[in-house]
Amino acid sequence: MNGEYAIDVHGLSKSFGHKRVVNGLSLRVEKGEIYGFLGPNGSGKTTSIRMLCGLLTPDEGSGTCLGFDVRSQSAEIKKQVGYMTQRFSFYEDLSIRENLDFVARLYAMPNRKQTVQAGMEDLGLADRADQLAGTLSGGWKQRLALAACMLHRPRLLLLDEPTAGVDPKARRDFWDEIHRLAGQGISVLVSTHYMDEAARCHRLAYIAYGNLLASGSPEALIAQSGLASFDVKDDDPALAERLRKLPGVQQVVAMGNLYSVSGRDGALIEQGLASLPGLRFERAETGLEQVFIQLMENVQDAPP
Amino acid sequence: MKFPLAWNRLWAIVLKEFVQMRRDRITFAMMVGIPVMQLILFGFAINTDPKRLPTVVFDASPSAYTRSLVASLENSGYYDVLPPPETVAEAREAMAIGEVQFIVSIPPDFSRQLVRGEKPALLLEADASDPAATGNAISALANLNQSALQHDLKGPLARLGTAPPPFEIRIQRNYNPEGITQYNIVPGLMGTILTMTMIMMTGMAMTRELERGTLENLLAFPVHPLEVMIGKILPYIIVGYIQVTVILVAAYFLFDVPIAGSLPLLLACVLVFLAANLTVGMMFSTIAKSQLQAMQMTFFFFLPSMLLSGFMFPFRGMPHWAQIIGEGLPLTHFLRIVRGIMLKGNGWAETWPNVWPLLVFMGVVMLIGFKRYRKTLD
Ligand SMILES: Nc1ncnc2c1ncn2[C@@H]1O[C@H](COP(=O)(O)OP(=O)(O)OP(=O)(O)O)[C@@H](O)[C@H]1O
Numbered sequence: 001m002n003g004e005y006a007i008d009v010h011g012l013s014k015s016f017g018h019k020r021v022v023n024g025l026s027l028r029v030e031k032g033e034i035y036g037f038l039g040p041n042g043s044g045k046t047t048s049i050r051m052l053c054g055l056l057t058p059d060e061g062s063g064t065c066l067g068f069d070v071r072s073q074s075a076e077i078k079k080q081v082g083y084m085t086q087r088f089s090f091y092e093d094l095s096i097r098e099n100l101d102f103v104a105r106l107y108a109m110p111n112r113k114q115t116v117q118a119g120m121e122d123l124g125l126a127d128r129a130d131q132l133a134g135t136l137s138g139g140w141k142q143r144l145a146l147a148a149c150m151l152h153r154p155r156l157l158l159l160d161e162p163t164a165g166v167d168p169k170a171r172r173d174f175w176d177e178i179h180r181l182a183g184q185g186i187s188v189l190v191s192t193h194y195m196d197e198a199a200r201c202h203r204l205a206y207i208a209y210g211n212l213l214a215s216g217s218p219e220a221l222i223a224q225s226g227l228a229s230f231d232v233k234d235d236d237p238a239l240a241e242r243l244r245k246l247p248g249v250q251q252v253v254a255m256g257n258l259y260s261v262s263g264r265d266g267a268l269i270e271q272g273l274a275s276l277p278g279l280r281f282e283r284a285e286t287g288l289e290q291v292f293i294q295l296m297e298n299v300q301d302a303p304p
Numbered sequence: 305m306k307f308p309l310a311w312n313r314l315w316a317i318v319l320k321e322f323v324q325m326r327r328d329r330i331t332f333a334m335m336v337g338i339p340v341m342q343l344i345l346f347g348f349a350i351n352t353d354p355k356r357l358p359t360v361v362f363d364a365s366p367s368a369y370t371r372s373l374v375a376s377l378e379n380s381g382y383y384d385v386l387p388p389p390e391t392v393a394e395a396r397e398a399m400a401i402g403e404v405q406f407i408v409s410i411p412p413d414f415s416r417q418l419v420r421g422e423k424p425a426l427l428l429e430a431d432a433s434d435p436a437a438t439g440n441a442i443s444a445l446a447n448l449n450q451s452a453l454q455h456d457l458k459g460p461l462a463r464l465g466t467a468p469p470p471f472e473i474r475i476q477r478n479y480n481p482e483g484i485t486q487y488n489i490v491p492g493l494m495g496t497i498l499t500m501t502m503i504m505m506t507g508m509a510m511t512r513e514l515e516r517g518t519l520e521n522l523l524a525f526p527v528h529p530l531e532v533m534i535g536k537i538l539p540y541i542i543v544g545y546i547q548v549t550v551i552l553v554a555a556y557f558l559f560d561v562p563i564a565g566s567l568p569l570l571l572a573c574v575l576v577f578l579a580a581n582l583t584v585g586m587m588f589s590t591i592a593k594s595q596l597q598a599m600q601m602t603f604f605f606f607l608p609s610m611l612l613s614g615f616m617f618p619f620r621g622m623p624h625w626a627q628i629i630g631e632g633l634p635l636t637h638f639l640r641i642v643r644g645i646m647l648k649g650n651g652w653a654e655t656w657p658n659v660w661p662l663l664v665f666m667g668v669v670m671l672i673g674f675k676r677y678r679k680t681l682d
């Protein structure tokens with residue numbers, strides 16, 4: 001069984017003081033899979049990832065990472081996992097090259113100099129090799145952290161919001177790279193708040209208040225949600241309130257020159273929309289964002 | 305221990321610390337600047353040859369001879385003879401509170417014995433708690449012995465005026481039986497400076513990782529706690545040696561402090577002492593939550609080290625309980641080692657009794673630090 005899953009944990013729990021931050025989390029990430037980890041701020045994503053790589057000891061639960069026990073074999077796990085922290089945690093008083101060199105030495109990389117050089121070139125850092133990390137802009141810091149966690153060719157990447165603050169082009173390059181690595185059999189667990197990134201994952205898990213609310217492929221999650229969506233082609237600002245009051249409508253999002261309306265009962269919404277004179281609308285595909293907002297509103301109605 | 309220490313990882317930490325140290329100019333300047341500044345303050349700015357020290361004379365055999373003697377005391381410039389109180393006991397009280405530095409007692413039959421050539425003795429009680437203050441005055445007295453009465457001893461007594469001296473001076477150093485000379489300051493400074501800077505630097509080196517958030521990354525790397533600890537200690541040993549070099553060169557060339565014993569032995573003992581202090585800093589950094597706390601803990605350790613080690617006050621002058629605490633401090637043993645080697649020319653055999661306590665201390669502290677070292681963020 002261990003041979004098949006990169007991550008296989010069940011019942012992981014963690015409390016800080018009296019606050020239960022992660023509650024019975026079970027996850028299975030297959031080899032070569034890109035697994036998206038989503039959830040509102042403070043839902044326990046970072047805490048979960050830290051438990052996976054041995055930075056925090058779970059209060060309850062057990063499982064394996066790359067076949068090593070998360071409780072007792074964290075030294076082995078650390079050798080083969082690349083962890084990218086949410087907050088920039090490299091040395092600001094060291095240059096890009098010095099930081100990467102430090103990492104390469106810690107992992108005892110052969111051909112250290114070439115590895116560091118190649119790592120920098122992959123992420124476009126070579127021009128700034130000798131700039132102090134503390135003087136980099138946010139996005140470049142993020143790239144440095146990415147380069148560092150991939151330097152030792154880990155078998156599993158744990159990425160905590162790796163592309164926060166990174167520009168679209170670099171974000172796309174990064175995701176292309178992630179897919180290329182997954183193609184080579186590397187597994188990736190990545191937390192993100194971006195829906196377009198969620199859509200590029202093979203599978204997703206959504207947690208809130210430490211509880212796993214839903215998991216599955218993006219398509220499956222959309223199907224499970226049972227939401228129907230419509231695009232209303234109108235940009236009259238006054239319309240939003242009227243749309244919200246229609247029966248069955250749960251979400252109304254203004255997007256430039258159209259409104260996206262969604263709810264569980266598609267037929268009811270359609271009736272309501274048709275009742276408004278002169279309104280141009282058509283059925284649209286439900287996005288992940290609607291699904292997650294729906295999930296979040298459900299738990300807010302019924303807190304754990 | 306699951307996996308053995310790896311040199312490449314240890315080296316990675318050492319290199320990183322060096323680069324960071326080099327970038328942190330102020331701290332680096334401080335580490336070299338502190339010894340220089342302290343030496344200058346202690347060595348030059350603070351007058352180690354004070355004149356006109358308050359003195360009282362109890363003359364139980366007043367005569368022309370004793371009057372000349374007192375006059376020459378004053379003329380030497382070191383003694384300021386004040387009107388004496390009623391009793392010697394009162395004078396001693398005045399000495400206890402620091403109003404009187406010397407008490408000269410001339411015994412009843414001093415003058416008679418002097419004339420008979422019986423080499424009488426007078427007693428000089430000195431408040432030697434600050435040896436630098438009294439040292440020169442005492443040695444000036446020795447010369448007086450020769451010259452003070454030259455003038456009075458005429459005719460048949462003239463033979464008494466030539467060597468050997470006509471009377472004897474018994475010196476009683478109160479509060480400081482060891483009779484420490486000013487040479488003590490520089491060796492002592494070496495120990496205190498090293499204690500302060502070494503503990504503070506390592507204490508801050510680890511908490512800095514916590515404070516700046518780099519600890520999360522460091523813990524996620526496959527690096528053994530001992531590798532991190534040793535890797536962070538090694539660079540500071542080199543810094544410590546730089547400080548020692550500065551101090552020794554200044555001691556030797558500026559203050560003419562002799563190095564009677566073996567320099568390699570001294571440097572070897574310095575290594576043990578440095579390591580002991582660095583493990584204390586390391587241990588503190590596993591407890592402190594911020595660099596500020598690490599600094600506060602350093603001072604918490606530094607003050608008793610300075611007060612109870614024999615640097616500020618003579619060790620044997622302290623109450624028993626204070627001596628017991630003092631025995632537990634590395635600085636106490638290091639001061640004995642340094643004074644022993646530099647001033648007394650001690651060899652390995654005399655030094656060892658103060659080396660092993662340092663090793664024991666280091667072992668215990670290292671164990672505590674290792675047990676407390678964060679392996680997780682919990
Ligand atoms: N060391 C800690 N001590 C106490 N509470 C903590 C600690 N670390 C995290 N928490 C709490 O645990 C909860 C979950 O935090 P976590 O960082 O895991 O959330 P997250 O899902 O990563 O959020 P975000 O999307 O904002 O990054 C938060 O309420 C946080 O306050």
Ligand SMILES: [Mg+2]
Pocket residue numbers: 045046047086160
């Ligand atoms: Mg987080």
